[in-house]
Amino acid sequence: MRDKTILIDLSTSYQFRHWRPMGILRVEHEVWRAFAAHFGVGTVPVIYDEARGGFYRIPQAIFEEVIFRNGFQPEAPARALTAPRRWRSWARIGRFVWRVSRRLRAVGRDSGQGARPSEAALRARRESAAAEELLRLSGDEYAQMRRWLVRLERIAPPIAPRIRALDALNHRAHYGLIDTVHDEICADRNRISPEEVSDYVSAGGFWGDARYRAAYEMRQSHGWRLSYYIHDLIPILWGHVAEPTTRKTFPPALHWMLWGVDRIWTNSEVTRCDLLAHAASCGYPELNPTHVRVVALGADALPRTTPADNLAGIFAHRNLEPGRYVLMVGTQEPRKNHAFAYRLWRELCARHGGDVLPLVWVGQPGWSIDPLLAMVRADPGLPHGAIRILDDVDDAELQVLYGNCRFTIYPSHYEGWGLPVVESLLHGKPCLTSDAPALIEAGGGASEAIGLFEGERWLARTEALMVDEAAYRAACAQAERFKPHRWADFRVTLTEGFDVDSSEKSSRPATSYALAEDATTYREDAA
Template sequence: MVLSDRSGECEYIGDRARYCDPSCSDSLRDAVREAWDEPITPAQALDLANHVKEQFSWEKHVQQTRAVYDEVLHRFAEIRTKEGNKGGIFAAKTGHGDIILDVTTWANNANMLSGIVRVERSIGAELIKRMDLSVRFVFYHSNEIGFIEIPREVIIKDILNAYMVRLMSQKLKKKNAIIFSDNSNIISVGSSWMLNSDYAMELAHFARGHKLTLTVLMHDMTPALFPHWYEGNYGERWERNCAIILEHTNRLLVYSESTRRDVSAFAEKYDITMPTVAKIRLADEVGTFESKSTPEGMRAQEFFRSRPFVLSVGGIHLRKNYGLLYDVWLILRERMGDACPHLVIVGGVSWNGAETARVMRDDPKVNSHIHILDNIDDSSLDWLYDKALMTAYPSLYEGWGLPVGESLAHGKICLSSNRSSMKEIAPDLTDLIDPFDRIRWASMIQHYSTSSTSRATREAEIRENFTVTSWSETTDHIVEALAAEMKVRAATVYNLGDVALVGNHGEGASYLPSGWYGSEVWGRWAKSTIGTIELRFAHVPDEDVVLTVLAKVLKPSHERLRYEVRANDRVVGLWEFPPVAVGEETADLLINRVVIPQEIINKDDCLVIEMIGDHAFAVREVFHSFEDARRLGIGLSAFMVERRSQAGDAAILFSTREDIRAALQVEPSVDLPRRLPKRSIVPPLRPTRGYMISGPSAESDRLMGEMAFMPKTTA
C-alpha cells in the first residue's frame, strides 16, 4: 500500500505502508516500484488487516464519538453548575447510562395516531427533549437482522414513517453492532411482543446480550382474562409471549392497581417470579401529532357544529361494549325522539366489531343518530371533545382508559364503566356506572342532555378539581421509576437431571440465548448453523456430565449433515445426520448424546453448549412447494444434562414425560420404547452407522450405543 506523506495516513497506518510525496511523480513512481518489487508477506497482510479492523471499526468510531460528546456535556454541565446554572438548558448527567426506547410498534404503524402507538410516540417525543439524559432509539427489524438503532434526528424531526420506508427498501444482510454505556436501560412500551414470540425472545436476548436493564410497560391483561373476545388461538399465543416477557423483564410498569393485581395473578398461574413493579400515571392529553386536518375531521366539525352529541372514543370492539350504547340509543330514541343527542364514535371498527357496527348502521331506528368516524386528526378530536355534551366509555375492561382522562382534561362529564382501572382515574369526578345497566346509562345521558344546569355544575366541578397529567409528566414518572431501587431477580439456574422442553410452555427457552426462532409445539429451530444453550448450574457438577438432546434437522433426504458439539469452546463430540435411502423410513426427532468432561465447566458454574452444523438448508430447498426462504439450523425439542454415573436409557425416560408426549403429539397409551423400532430406521443403531460419533472418552462410545430414535412428528 502506497500512501501520501502529506496528510494523516502515517499517523493511522504507521510503518505498515509505503509513503511518497504526492506532488512529485518521481517519488510516486519509486514508491510504487518498491511496493511491486518487494510485496508484503502474508503475515504483514494479516497484521494490516487486523490493525484496520481493530482501529477503524464502526463500533470503535461510535464508542469514541460518544465519549467526546459525553466529555463536552460533562464539562459544560460543570461550567453551568459553577455559574449557578441560571437559565441553562443543560443539567449534570445522572449516574445512569443510556435510556433506550424501543419504538418497534410505532415504526410498524407510523401513520396510526391512536392507542398504544400514541403512547409510544408521545413518550419518545418527550424523552428526546430531555437534555439531562442520553436517549437512544431502536426497533426490531427481523429475526435475521435483530434490532437496529434509529438516528435521533428521525425522532426529533418526526420523520419515522419516511425513514422506515427507505430502510425497509434496503437489503440488510447482517446485524449491526450497537454499543451502549454501562448501567443502561431499555424500555418497551409498545405491543409488538403480544403476538410475535420471535420479537419477545429477541428483546429479552438483546437486553441480556448488551447487559441492559429491561423495563416493559404492561398496558393490560385483556387476552389472558377474556380470551373468548379474540378469534382462534390469539389468547393462547398472547399468554405464551406474556410469560416470556415476565420471565425476562427486570422492571414492569403499570398504570393501575387493577393491572398490577392481574399481572400478579398471571405470574402466579405460570409460577413466574414477579419483577419489580412501578406504577406510573398515564397522560390525559390528546396531543397534536397530526396538526393538518383530514377531510374526515373537517366534515365532522361541519356536521356537528350545530348538533348536540355524546362522544365515545375508541374503536368498536367487543371489549369496548358498544353493544350497550346501541341499546341505550334505542331507549333514548324511543324516549326523546328527534331531541335525542347524536352518538359520535371515533376510532373506526376493530376486527371483531364489524357485526356491532353493521347493526348500528342498518337499524333505521338509530342509524340517523349514531355515527362511526375514522381517520380523525388530533385537532378535530380536540374540537369534538370541546363541543360534546359529555363522553361515554362503557368498556368492560381496561388497563387504564385513556379517553376518560382526556374527557376530564377537557372539562367534560365522563360516564364511565365502574370496572377494572377506570374507577382509579378520578373516581370523584367520573360518573361510574355498571357497564351492564342499560337503563342507568340511558337515564344519565338523558339527564345531562336535558339539564344544562346539572351539566354546567358538574363541568365546573371537574375543571376546578381535575389535575391534568401531561406526557412530560408521564415521561418523568418513567425516568423516576428507572432510578428507583429494583429487587434483584435470581438468575435462572439449571439443576442436573432436569429435562428442559423448549417448545410451547416449556421452561427450556430461558436457557436459549439469541439465535432461535419462535416457539412451536414440538420445539424451536436455530436461525443459523449454530444453536446455543447457556446453562448456569445450581450446583457444580462433581463428575463428567452427559448432554442429551432431542433434536432434528431440515435437509433433503440424500444430504448428510454433521453437527460439531462444543462445550465452553472445546469440541466434545460430533453428531451426524446421514442420507436416507429411497423408501427408507426415518424418524423426525433423534436422541443425541455426548459426554462433557467436568474440568471444562467454568469456575462460575457456566456451561455454553454450541451445536455447529456444516450447512443450513432453506425450507423451500427441502419443500419445493413452500416459499419460506428461512435457513433452519438444528431443531431442538428438549435437552438434559445429567451426571455420567446416573445416565440411563433416555428413550425410556423421555417416554415417561407427559409434557414430551404432548410436544410430540403422542397419546399416553403409546409405549414409545416398544414402538420405536417399528417407526424408525430399520438397520441396527450403531455409532458406525453415523447417527452418533463419539465424544472424547470411551464412556462416550458406550453411551452412543444406547441411542434410540423418537417417533416421527409434524414440524
C-alpha cells in the same frame, strides 16, 4: 458514570410510523424523551429485526423523520387506476390472485438453493412480492375484492386472520412502507454489540415479533437488565373480546417476559394488580412488588381554538349542531361495547322519539364489528341519524368534537387505562363510563361509573344530562375538578430510581428456564 448504553426499543413506533402517535406509540415516544433527557448520549434508540436476529441503532440522520414526524413516508408508489369497465376490474383481480400464488410459490422454490434463509427473511420476501402485485390493483378494486373475501369468511371463518394481514399489507404498500428505510437502519454498522449494553427498555407491542425472546437471551448471556412498560393483560383476562391475533401472540410473549424481567412499569394500579396476580397464580418467579411500579399516562391535550368559519364547516359537513350530540370515542370492536351503546340509544329513541340527541361514534372499525354496524344501519327501530359513525376524524377535528359535545359515554367491558375518559374530562365534558376498575381510576373521581347491568340507571342519567340543566351543570362542575397527570410528570416518575436500580444486581433468578417453544402449546396450557 455509565460506560454502557441503555437501549430504548422503538420497534412499534417504527412499524406503525404511518399512524398518528396515540396510545402505545405515544408512550414509546415519551419513554424515549424521558431517558434521552435523563441519560443523554447513553441512551440509544433501536429497532428489532427478526430476519437478522438483532437490535439496530436508528441513525441520527433519519431518527426524527422515522419516529417523531408521524412517519417516514416517501412518495407512495404509483397505484393502478380503476378499470373503465367492471369486468376488466374483475379480470385484474383474478390476475392478481394468479400472479400472487405463482410468485409466492417461486419464493419457496428459490429458498431451496444454497443456505436456507430464516422464516422471517422468507416472510419479508413474500410480503414484498405480494405488495408489488397489490399495487397493480386500484383502491376501488381492492375494496371490491375484499367485500367478496368478507362474504367468504362467513362460511370459512379461519380465513379472517389472512384478510386482516392482507389489509395491513395493502396499507403498507399504499404508503410506500415496504422496504423503505429498513435496509438503511439494519446495516452492519448499526448493529448493537450485546456487550456494550447495560439495560433494555420496552414500552411498545413487544408481542408483535420475537424481540421479547431476543431480549431474554441477552439477559442470560450478557447480563442485560430488562425493563418493560405493561399496558394491560386484556388478551389473557378478557381474551374472548380481544383481537384474535393478539390473543394468540400476547400470552407467550408475556410468558418469556415474566421469566426474565428486572423492572416493570404499569399504566394503572389495576394493571399492576392484574400482573402480580397472574404471575403468582401461574407459578412464575416472584416479582418484587417494589420493582413493579405504576407510572400513569400523561394527558396534555387541551381544548384548541378553532376559527368560527372552520367550526361551521366541520359541523355542516358532519350534519351536527354544537352542544347537541353525545360522543363515544374508541376503536370499534367488541370490547369497547358499542353494542351496549346501540341498545341504550335504541331504547332512548323508543321512549322519547326525536328528542334524543344523536350519538356519535368516532373511531376506526376494528375486528368483528361489521355485523353490529350492519345492524345499526338497517334497524327500522332506530330513527335515521340517531347514531352517526365517523371513522375518518383527524386530531384537530376530534378536539372540536370533544369541545362541543354535550357529554361523552364509554361503556367498555374492560381497559388497562381509559384515555377517552381522560380526554373528555380535560375538555370539561361529563363522562358516563362502565364500572370497569381502570376507567374509575382514570377518571380520578371526576367521571361517573355505572354498572353495565344497571340499564335503567344508564337511561336515567343520559336523559338527565340531555334535558335537565341543573343536573348537567353539576356534572360539568364535577368534570372541571379533574386533575390530569401530565406527560412531564410521566417522564420524571418513569426515570426515578433508575440509576440506583441499574447499579444493583437483579433480585430475580438468572437461571435458564424451560420456556415453551411452541406458542400454540403455551396458549392452550395457559388457558
